[in-house]
Each structure stands twice: as structure tokens, then as C-alpha cells.
Amino acid sequence: MSENKTVLYSYWRSSCSWRVRVALAYKKIKYEYKAIHLLKDGGQQKTEEYSKINPMKAIPTLEIDGHIIGQSLAILEYLEETHPENPLMPNGAYERAIARQMMQIIGSDIQPLQNLKILGLVGQYSGDEAKKAEWARTIITNGFNGLEKLLEKHSGKFCVGDSVSFADLCLPAQVYNANRFNVDMTPYPNITRVNQYLLTIPEFIEALPQNQPDAEPQC
Amino acid sequence: MSENKTVLYSYWRSSCSWRVRVALAYKKIKYEYKAIHLLKDGGQQKTEEYSKINPMKAIPTLEIDGHIIGQSLAILEYLEETHPENPLMPNGAYERAIARQMMQIIGSDIQPLQNLKILGLVGQYSGDEAKKAEWARTIITNGFNGLEKLLEKHSGKFCVGDSVSFADLCLPAQVYNANRFNVDMTPYPNITRVNQYLLTIPEFIEALPQNQPDAEPQC
Known part of the structure; x- marks a missing residue:
């Protein structure tokens, strides 16, 4: 680990990596992108080498200022x-x-x-792979x-008033997942409106899964 | 809601309320304790009145400085x-x-x-109530x-060095849950040691479930 190099361990479709990518874009911090494929080789996040960096065997991890930080x-x-x-x-406490309440x-x-690991458990416990999408929708x-x-x-315009907050950084990935699981978005006009606005902002566009170096063709 | 009154909506055994109780004790903030029974009446957190205060229908909620904050x-x-x-x-960024990484x-x-709601879903999806404890242990x-x-x-002495942090505030409730579900703690000497130390500190003792006004006799 170099004192000065910033490295993001990420996976293009990971919701949690996505949040950090938006933050790094806003902060104009240049970084090296290290792809950790969550499915390939049984999950590259589970290797001994990576688990030394992140003992939860999860992404993202950020190397920055000579430190290693997870979550x-x-x-x-x-x-x-x-x-x-x-x-x-925002400025006020x-x-x-409220931004952190939404973020949490x-x-x-x-x-x-409703992440990959938990849906795996749901499939296992219910003995029915089809139950995974139903659980995620719930x-x-x-x-x-x-x-x-x-x-x-x-x-x-944003989740809290008219300036960006951590809540916004978390929103697009969650709406993306909702769409993957065919959640009916009709009851959520405010979530939909704010998310649509976010997706017009360059920092949010830069962080999209399809714009990452490890992006794969969508099926 | 009075501008000056601090009110904590809490349940004696709720892990998340417990964290906030420790914080309020450290900050020496006096508050009114409003018990929300998570099981009685089908769950008092689900009433229309309470869901106006906390739209996630969850505890804790804190009324403070004329504001209402959840999560x-x-x-x-x-x-x-x-x-x-x-x-x-702690002082350093x-x-x-690291404290927030542990807290998260x-x-x-x-x-x-592994909270009440999710274990309910696990029972429902697996069709086997006994699976709930197994899931929680996993x-x-x-x-x-x-x-x-x-x-x-x-x-x-604490999770991060020798001063208290948010990580410590979250630890005792999680160890308490681990014990409830008979998790083998042998592989976790550091978790066990720090938790034992925390439980000697007055602010942590004050926040214990059995010291809350809505505590029930343990079975």
C-alpha cells in the first residue's frame, strides 16, 4: 500500500461501491479501480489476500491517505x-x-x-429459488x-432540500435494485422524481455500473 | 411536541434503542422514556400515531431540540x-x-x-420456526x-483504542443477542473482553434492558 495512492476495491454492480464512487467523483479524488468480482472464482472477495484488507470479505474497501477503510x-x-x-x-445539524436517517x-x-449473500440464504432456507425475488420485493x-x-x-431537488447529501448517494443503486426485482414504483413519486434528477448529474453518471471498467454486457 | 422536551421512544430489549440510551447517558441529557412495546397489540410501533413520528414504524425515535429523528x-x-x-x-479521522466501520x-x-421482523420472515419462508435461531447464529x-x-x-480497553466510540455503543446489545441465540463466543476473545469492560461503566449499566422502566421479568 503506497502512502499516496488511492485505491477503490469495487464491483460494477455493487450498490455499496456505487455510493463511494459518487462521493469520490464529487470530491474530485483520482483513484485506481481494482475490480473484485463477486461471483467469479466463487467470489473474489473471499480470497485470503482480500480478507486481510477487508475482514468482512465485502466491498467496497478504500485505500486512502495510507489507511484502509471498509463499510x-x-x-x-x-x-x-x-x-x-x-x-x-447540508449545513444544519x-x-x-435527516440525511443520515434516510441513508441508514x-x-x-x-x-x-436483499443483497446477493442474503438472497442466497433465502433460497437455501425456503428451498425455492423463486422466493428470492419475492423476499427482495418485500x-x-x-x-x-x-x-x-x-x-x-x-x-x-435532492433527498433533503436542494443540496446533495449522503442520502442521495445511496438512492440510485437502491432504485436500480428495485427495478431489477420488478418493484412497483407507482407509490413512490418522490423517490422516482429525485432519482431521475440525480441521474442527470455528471458525478452520478460517472458512478453508474455501466461506466465502470469491469462492467459486463447487460443481459 | 414541546420545543424543549427530549423524548426517547424505546423498548427495553431493542438493540437500536440501547445504543441511543448509552449516548444519552454519556451526554447527560435528561429525557422522558416512552415505551413502545414491539409485541403487544400486534406491535405498538405499527400504530398510525407512531408511524407519523417514525415512518419506518421502528424504534428508536428521538424528539430533541424541537426535532424528530429516527434511525x-x-x-x-x-x-x-x-x-x-x-x-x-476518538480524535483522529x-x-x-474505524469506529464507524465497526459500528456499521x-x-x-x-x-x-436478525431482528424480530426478519426472523419472522425467515420462519415464514422456511416453514420452520426452529430455523430462526439457526439463521440468527449464521x-x-x-x-x-x-x-x-x-x-x-x-x-x-474499548473497540478503538482506549476511548469510547460509537462502536462500543453498539457492542453490548449485539453480544446480548449472540448469547440469546447460543452463539459460541470462544472464537471472539476481543469482542468478549471489550464487552465485559463496557459492562462495568455506569453509562453502559444505566442503558441495560433490565434497567429500563418497561423491563419485564426475564424468562
């Missing part, structure tokens, strides 16, 4: 603290709290409950029901 | 920002990142995957395997 939401906070230019959080709804109550719908109410109250 | 980890950050006395995070392992990768073991490695490297 996407911890990385976002670190980047905001150490690179305050181009802020990714209450507005920041996605980051604790939705995404981890989880996403439950989370979006709460998130939509918060957006109804607090959103402007 | 425990967002509440911790708000308390630390607005009440910097008796700090709950890297140390804070518990708060995203363990707790939400989840906790997976998370503790990663967390132990981080503690091996970074812990002192």
Missing part, C-alpha cells in the same frame, strides 16, 4: 471529514440528521437485507414506504 | 454534533473511520438481519468473524 457509509463520513471541499452534506434506511434496513417495499414519507416532507 | 446511528451522529461535551468518538458492521451487516457468526479481526488490530 461504505464509514467511507463516506471519512471523505466528508477529510475533504470538506464540495460538501456532501437537523438536515444532516437504505444502508441498514433495505440493501443488506424488503424494498417496506423500506421505500418509510423513505417516501420522509422525502415527501424533506425533499427538494 | 439509531443517525441519532448518535446528531447527538455528537450538537453535544460535543463528553465525546463519543482515521480512528473515527453491527448496524448494517448483523443487527438488521448472521451473527459471519459478522463477528470480521469484527473480531478489526478489534484484534484496533482495540484497547
Whole structure:
């Protein structure tokens, strides 16, 4: 690990890596992209070499300033603290709290409950592969029901008013997953509107799965 | 909601409420405890009245400074920002990142995957109530395997060196759950040691489930 090199261990379709890619784009931090394929070779995140970098055997991991940091939401906070230019959080403490409340709804109550590993367990426990999509829809719908109410109250162009926040960084990947699992988005006009706006912003476009070096042709 | 009254909506055995109770004790913030029984009446968190306060229909919720904030980890950050006395995070940005990495392992990768709601789904999907404890053990073991490695490297008396951090606030409830599900703690000497130390600290003792006004006799 070099003191000065910034390296992101990422997978093009990983929701959690996606959040960090948006942050790095906003902060204008140049980095080396190291692809960790979550499926190939039984999951490259499970190798002994990688698990020394990230003992949860998960992505993303960021090497920066001579440090190694895992867990996407911890990385976002670190980047905001150490690179305050181009802020990714609103000014007021209450507005920041609401942004983190939304971020944690996605980051604790939705995404981890419907990721690859958990859906694998669901398939195993139910003995029915078809149940995986049903489980994912249940989880996403439950989370979006709460998130939509918060957006109804607090959103402007972005999730919290008219400036970008951590909540926005987490939103596009979650809507992308909702679409993959055919979640009916009709009850979520605010989520849909904010997400559509985000996807017009260069930093968000740069972070899209299809714009990563390890992107694969979509099936 | 009064501008000046602090109210915590909590349940004595809720892991996420527990974290916030420790923080409020450290910050010496007096508050009114409003019990939300997660099982009684089909779950008091699901009432229309409560869901207006917390649209995720989850606890904790904190009313403070005239605001309403949900999601425990967002509440911790708000308390630390607005009440910097008796700090709950270390000084260095890297140390804070590691504390948040540990906090997110518990708060995203363990707790939400083995809470009451998800175990209900597991019972439903597997058609076997006995599978719930097995699922919980799988989840906790997976998370503790990663967390132990981080503690091996970074812990002192506390999770990160010798001062308290958000990571510590999340630990006791997760170890308590591990014990409830009979997780073998032998592979986790650092988790066990730090947790035992935490449970000697007055602020952590005050936050214990059995010391809450809605505590029930243990079976």
C-alpha cells in the first residue's frame, strides 16, 4: 500500500461501491479501480489476500491517505471529514440528521437485507429459488414506504432540500435494485422524481455500473 | 411536541434503542422514556400515531431540540454534533473511520438481519420456526468473524483504542443477542473482553434492558 495512492476495491454492480464512487467523483479524488468480482472464482472477495484488507470479505474497501477503510457509509463520513471541499452534506445539524436517517434506511434496513449473500440464504432456507425475488420485493417495499414519507416532507431537488447529501448517494443503486426485482414504483413519486434528477448529474453518471471498467454486457 | 422536551421512544430489549440510551447517558441529557412495546397489540410501533413520528414504524425515535429523528446511528451522529461535551468518538479521522466501520458492521451487516421482523420472515419462508435461531447464529457468526479481526488490530480497553466510540455503543446489545441465540463466543476473545469492560461503566449499566422502566421479568 503506497502512502499516496488511492485505491477503490469495487464491483460494477455493487450498490455499496456505487455510493463511494459518487462521493469520490464529487470530491474530485483520482483513484485506481481494482475490480473484485463477486461471483467469479466463487467470489473474489473471499480470497485470503482480500480478507486481510477487508475482514468482512465485502466491498467496497478504500485505500486512502495510507489507511484502509471498509463499510461504505464509514467511507463516506471519512471523505466528508477529510475533504470538506464540495460538501456532501447540508449545513444544519437537523438536515444532516435527516440525511443520515434516510441513508441508514437504505444502508441498514433495505440493501443488506436483499443483497446477493442474503438472497442466497433465502433460497437455501425456503428451498425455492423463486422466493428470492419475492423476499427482495418485500424488503424494498417496506423500506421505500418509510423513505417516501420522509422525502415527501424533506425533499427538494435532492433527498433533503436542494443540496446533495449522503442520502442521495445511496438512492440510485437502491432504485436500480428495485427495478431489477420488478418493484412497483407507482407509490413512490418522490423517490422516482429525485432519482431521475440525480441521474442527470455528471458525478452520478460517472458512478453508474455501466461506466465502470469491469462492467459486463447487460443481459 | 414541546420545543424543549427530549423524548426517547424505546423498548427495553431493542438493540437500536440501547445504543441511543448509552449516548444519552454519556451526554447527560435528561429525557422522558416512552415505551413502545414491539409485541403487544400486534406491535405498538405499527400504530398510525407512531408511524407519523417514525415512518419506518421502528424504534428508536428521538424528539430533541424541537426535532424528530429516527434511525439509531443517525441519532448518535446528531447527538455528537450538537453535544460535543463528553465525546463519543476518538480524535483522529482515521480512528473515527474505524469506529464507524465497526459500528456499521453491527448496524448494517448483523443487527438488521436478525431482528424480530426478519426472523419472522425467515420462519415464514422456511416453514420452520426452529430455523430462526439457526439463521440468527449464521448472521451473527459471519459478522463477528470480521469484527473480531478489526478489534484484534484496533482495540484497547474499548473497540478503538482506549476511548469510547460509537462502536462500543453498539457492542453490548449485539453480544446480548449472540448469547440469546447460543452463539459460541470462544472464537471472539476481543469482542468478549471489550464487552465485559463496557459492562462495568455506569453509562453502559444505566442503558441495560433490565434497567429500563418497561423491563419485564426475564424468562
